[in-house]
Amino acid sequence: MSSDKNPDSFKELVQALAKLPGVGPKTAQRYAFYLLHVDRGIAEDLSDSIIDALRKISNCQKCNTLCEGKVCKICTDIGRDPTKLCIVESPSDLLAVEQSNAFDGLYFVLMGKVSFIDGVGPKDLGFERLFSRAEEEAVKEIIVATNFTAEGEATAQAIESLFTQHLKIKKKKLARLARGVPYGAELEYTDLGTIAQAFRERKQEG
Amino acid sequence: MSSDKNPDSFKELVQALAKLPGVGPKTAQRYAFYLLHVDRGIAEDLSDSIIDALRKISNCQKCNTLCEGKVCKICTDIGRDPTKLCIVESPSDLLAVEQSNAFDGLYFVLMGKVSFIDGVGPKDLGFERLFSRAEEEAVKEIIVATNFTAEGEATAQAIESLFTQHLKIKKKKLARLARGVPYGAELEYTDLGTIAQAFRERKQEG
Numbered sequence: 115m116s117s118d119k120n121p122d123s124f125k126e127l128v129q130a131l132a133k134l135p136g137v138g139p140k141t142a143q144r145y146a147f148y149l150l151h152v153d154r155g156i157a158e159d160l161s162d163s164i165i166d167a168l169r170k171i172s173n174c175q176k177c178n179t180l181c182e183g184k185v186c187k188i189c190t191d192i193g194r195d196p197t198k199l200c201i202v203e204s205p206s207d208l209l210a211v212e213q214s215n216a217f218d219g220l221y222f223v224l225m226g227k228v229s230f231i232d233g234v235g236p237k238d239l240g241f242e243r244l245f246s247r248a249e250e251e252a253v254k255e256i257i258v259a260t261n262f263t264a265e266g267e268a269t270a271q272a273i274e275s276l277f278t279q280h281l282k283i284k285k286k287k288l289a290r291l292a293r294g295v296p297y298g299a300e301l302e303y304t305d306l307g308t309i310a311q312a313f314r315e316r317k318q319e320g
Numbered sequence: 321m322s323s324d325k326n327p328d329s330f331k332e333l334v335q336a337l338a339k340l341p342g343v344g345p346k347t348a349q350r351y352a353f354y355l356l357h358v359d360r361g362i363a364e365d366l367s368d369s370i371i372d373a374l375r376k377i378s379n380c381q382k383c384n385t386l387c388e389g390k391v392c393k394i395c396t397d398i399g400r401d402p403t404k405l406c407i408v409e410s411p412s413d414l415l416a417v418e419q420s421n422a423f424d425g426l427y428f429v430l431m432g433k434v435s436f437i438d439g440v441g442p443k444d445l446g447f448e449r450l451f452s453r454a455e456e457e458a459v460k461e462i463i464v465a466t467n468f469t470a471e472g473e474a475t476a477q478a479i480e481s482l483f484t485q486h487l488k489i490k491k492k493k494l495a496r497l498a499r500g501v502p503y504g505a506e507l508e509y510t511d512l513g514t515i516a517q518a519f520r521e522r523k524q525e526g
Contacts, residue, residue: 120415121388123369123376130369133362135354136347147412148341149370150377150386151431156339161370163329163336164355164363170329171356180356182327206353209326225357 124150178223178243179205188212188221195219197254201244201273203227203261211259219257222247227260228268236272244273248283255287262293262311330356384429384449385411394418394427401425403460407450407479409433409467417465425463428453433466434474442478450479454489461493468499 120128124146132142149157173179174186181187188194188208198219202208208221226239248256258273260266270290277283294312295304326334330352338348355363379385380392387393394400394414404425408414414427432445454462464479466472476496483489500518501510 121377121386121392123373123388124386127369127373130362130366133359133365134351135358136350141342143412143415144342145340146373147386147410150373151411152341153339154374156336157370157374159339160336161367161374163333164367167329167333167352167356168360168363168367171327180327180330180353182329204353205357206349209349 173225174223176247177221178225179208179221193218196252198257199248199253199255200257200259202259203266203269207259207261217257219255224260224269227265228272229265230268236269236276239269239272241273241276245276245280245283248277248286253286255289256283257289257291259291262291379431380429382453383427384431385414385427399424402458404463405454405459405461406463406465408465409472409475413465413467423463425461430466430475433471434478435471436474442475442482445475445478447479447482451482451486451489454483454492459492461495462489463495463497465497468497 127146127149128139128142131137131145132139134142137145149160170182171180174181174189175184176189177186179186179188195218198217199222200211200217200219201222201224202211203224203226205223205225208223211217211221222244224239224244226234228234228236228239247253256277258270260270260273274288274290277288292315293308294315295301295308299308301309333352333355334345334348337343337351338345340348343351355366376388377386380387380395381390382395383392385392385394401424404423405428406417406423406425407428407430408417409430409432411429411431414429417423417427428450430445430450432440434440434442434445453459462483464476466476466479480494480496483494498521499514500521501507501514505514507515
């Protein structure tokens, strides 16, 4: 793109926007034109919000998710069941589980996943914190809810193999999210890996 | 979405990001998680770039496009043909024309379009500046290059009717971009409005 007609500070803004996930140079340029041309109030708001969020938000000392203050709202909620601990990859996964209303326990957010492509091994994820959290007396069941992707599977296997070696945690229940045909799916249009998984994990009834 | 588990400054950041064009709440949340979780350096860069661009970039006093300083690089380029003036809706349209390498004249950027839905009439676009620019001695040909959309057509018609009333400009050539079948198109897959336009504006050969 012959963007040498654009001013330098514009180019820098486009480059900064293009670092957002899934945003290429064309979209970044569209955002930049919008911010500078259509509504500068929105641009100021955005810059202020970023600075504000960076200043206020850090990781929960207990579950590791993003929060304002030291401990997040879920960890301090006395209505939650402290016997169940759900392990997820990211704060957005935590939010998805919350939105399903299927879980009333507590969380631990890995803030990453085992990824051989990115060179992230189990040690890089800092499982020590997860261990000390899982060892707590109150926790009776640990539910591994990593994503059903190559990386999520590798992460889950790393967690499970570490946990099964560990004496104290051995006595706790360890579970995985069920993997199978998704809600509303017709087999005709379901991918073969999902169908195969649903067969492997088929449940005996009656 | 039950996002009451998210901290307030996070929600504000999501709201600010959701004001970008074409960005809904889901995408905004993805951006926000990325900025706060994956790489905070990117978040700082983005905030700095916005502030920097807002401070440095304003409208060119001559052609109205976005630029650093008073007059943009195109308007100050002595290699451009000052007899031709191309009218476009936005700086991104200007960039598209530049990238086509089909035009070596100067520009005037409307920074808007006639839109009955948004209640923007010809008067709201401030055609006075366009007039004084078009009246300049050097300008011999005015090329209206608004988009071929309902709003772009209304804008072009408003410009043309004002120009034809105006004595001084009357003596200058007034042109529109050709509208017809796009490069690489097969008629079978071309929309009917385009084919109809190509028939209406068909050129006699030989």
